[in-house]
Amino acid sequence: MNTNQRVDELEQRYDFDYEIGEDNIHPFGLDLHNPVFIWSAVLIVVFVVGSMIFPEASKSGLSSTRDWVINSFDWLFLLSGNIFVLFCLLMICLPYGRVRLGGQDAKPEFSLLSWFAMLFAAGMGIGLMFWSVAEPVGYFTEWAGTPLNVAGGDQASKTAAMGAVMYHWALHPWAIYGVVALSLAFFAYNKDMPLSIRSTFYPLFGDRVWGTLGNVIDTMAVLATIFGLATSLGFGAQQAAGGIEFLFGVPANLPLEIGIIAGVTAVALVSVLRGIDGGVKLLSNINMGLAGLLLLFVIIAGSVFAFAGNLLTTFGGYAEYLLPLSNPIGREDQSFYHSWTIFYWAWWISWSPFVGMFIARVSRGRTVREFLTAVLIVPMVVTGIWMTAFGGAGVDQAMGGVGSLAGGIQDSSLTLFRMLENMPLTSVTSFLAIVLVLVFFITSSDSGSLVIDTITAGGKTEAPAAQRVFWCAAEGFIAAALLVVGGADALSALQAASVTTGLPFTFVLLLMCYSLLKGIRHEYALLKLQDRQAAGAA
Template identity: 55%
Template sequence: MTDETPQGIPEPEGPVELIETDYEIGQDNVEGSVGPFGFDVHNPVFLISGLSIVLFVFYALVFREQATEAFGALRPWLTSTFNWFFLGAANIFVLFCLALIVTPWGSVRLGGQDATPDYSYAGWFAMLFAAGMGIGLMFFGVLEPVYHMAISEPLGVPSPIAEDGTIIEANVEAAKRMGLAATIYHWGLHPWAIYAVVALALALFSYNKGLPLTIRSAFYPIFGERVWGWTGHVIDTLAVFATLFGLATSLGFGAQQANAGLEHVFGLPNNVEVQVVLITLITVVALVSVLRGLDGGVKVLSEVNMVMAAALLLFVLLVGPTMVILSDFGAGLVSYLGDLVAFSNPINRVDTDYMNGWTAFYWAWWISWSPFVGMFIARVSRGRTVREFVICVLIIPSLVCVLWMAVFGGAAIEQVLADPVNSPVKAQVIDSYNPPLSLFAMLEGLPLAGLTSTLGIILVIVFFVTSSDSGSLVIDTITAGGKVDAPVPQRVFWCTFEGAVAIVLLLGGGLTALQAMVISTGLPFTIILLLMCVAIGKGLASEPR
């Protein structure tokens, strides 16, 4: 062990009491070596993950029929077999985060007691939302509330729409509340608790303990020096796979929705070929943002996108049935809190389609995204106390997501119930189930549909770019051993292959393939997150308060 601290890693502030040896790490543990193509090869992590992704892309392209069949069978088996595990783990993450808010550990400041925040609240929230859930909010904001109200029947609440398309008035109010409550459950406390666990672990062990900003560092209290060996290599490699496939799923959703919008507004053909072109072009734009870095690329795009998203949200709220939307927002939130335990219980459920087809997939997706979003949040959260951090990451974003779903989903639900025969939303979500077109179908029922649909397309594309470039920076950091200034060619490599994975998954089975891979990588990483909670407790216990 040497006294040197790796480039880009902060010095530990004050004495470290977590273990008998200190947290300083040798250069040979983190620097790796620079290869012939300018890659910062951190031991085996970059080589194993990079070569595996290249081979996966090759396999999915060459053996498309075989890959399609495999992807189609994988998702239902995983969700039906491990639904109890995903739901149980997510419950633990929520309870753990809530406990941190009320314990004395909440006064610990990330970066030391004298640290100050690097970003204002406005900049911090903008980057958090754009990277964390942007594409998902656009894709599912209309689709999910309408689907749960009319089709999936969460917790056994019956649909208000009969088989002949008529409205069953006796079922309307309960179904509306349940449609929003079931959606809020997927976008509220649970996913943000998953993100908060990873982000807090990374920030604590990097800023307070002086370890590299990479997933393995969080496990030093558990595995000790073994985190610099194969134990750590496996953890970081799993993080790369989870991040890449979680990100590819979102990029696939974004490409399909952008293509649907372009067809709806401009008549552009809606097919896989066009989606491949879209992913390629947007990946090129993301490369430019990646090369500009966090402040010059991701932060600027995130802030611009948040302004446009807020404008679209206000438009739908004010032009749509405003008072009904606000009333449904409150009723849905109350119903969510009242049914939270029932939603979280995996035992003896009558709504297995909802639990397996939606909840289990969502938890795996959020867990796959957690290294990406968690590391991104950690990089912009120095200077916050643990209590401030958890409240802001867990509660405030949840409320904003709830508001988004209530406005877009509430407006769509009212359109369906007001005119079920002619409603474009009913035609695209209930009758034919065309998820990428659901947002534009709702906007079609409001004034200035052409303008707002165009704005929606732009939002999807920019969310696409911010997800891709911020994801590239995160994977780059993991494979470079925690350094935030890895070589440019390495950033280009990961940004390019993120797009390539999204393309081959679309070619090899579309949404089914995307969802199958995100669940398969989310499963082992759930175990990583559970161990991470233990490591956070050990780390916080050693911090001065």
């Protein structure tokens, strides 16, 4: 068989029988040709109504289910997280890394700076704002459990605290996102398949992914995404309200929280209608600019020398505790292990369809090696710098008996503000922090709406505008309705439901790794043959 015949044979291997379909616009401007939209909408309504009517029962039942998942499958979550990291590192090192998303002639749509900004804003921006002080200070003061039972309020416990924070926020979560994002981008841009979770399983299941199996996978992705976003929006409104009360003395009550949700949703609606360039990209760049200013201020105000020392502690702790924290055997720190590490892993996995698809949307034109290096290594470095500046300053205040953090944490949502009040310009920096929290939420809501819109439209990247508005408004309505009727109990039930979806999605991601490897091996073989074909023609 000559080279031309072999190229033709490889190209035919990914011929598939599936059409995204023509728009089937209904009176409300929604494209309802895909059953995933109907299934998702019905299940969301049933769950939300049930949680509003029976908030305590819902919280109890779903929390019990979440706890069973976390306690029974802790080994699976931890082992899978390790597999995802090793898989991504392997893909960087193998020759497959030269494969370019969208073909060898594809060009990136966004500059490196804008690309990085969107990765962070969608992936972890709000979490880094909330937990950058609370988590390390919590570990250090034993408020939140202690990693590997290293306690004592000394330098050793500080190293363990900073190392554990990096473990939760650096390589492992971004590897989870990277697997999903690379799979989606590869099959969408290199194999011309719909930008949908189901497409990533074509090498394993063939045309069956366009039927009921694919509908179930995509519906699970929609539910995990909207439940996660609504939960974050509800709890984020409570954090922002707490910050406003801290700064301005306005009571952090239900009307203020609902007003914050309404304001965030209104701005997100405008942003989502402007698309990625005029919406998410613009907001992400604003986010990174404001975050950079706050970061620089904290480094300078907290002492550059102290920051440099803490940076060594953070990355040294990460290197020291990476392997022990990755080991599920013989763990004695069960409270920390289950309440933090396994909870985080389930949460990251449940969020991976949303964050992964958004990263895929903005990553066309990057090589596999460039993509995974950016998604793994760059976030690890930036996260380390951020956590060192904020978390290190908080731990230093707790160690030195400075301010309220010396007495431990009373309210995790106010920990960032408690750290800032011991620095100059407290009012200015606290206000900036509140703005950042809100803008990060707007960005998450915006990007989440684009993702859900794409999935429920069968993989279309340009579905009707009314559909994007529908999903964006739904996120805000769900969060507000649950707060009004059930308060924190209803939101906790929603969060428990979202975390529970991490179990089935763990198996989905493991299969995705195998499917992606098969697809990229095929693409690399085709690429080498095309190189030989071009060399022969020359």
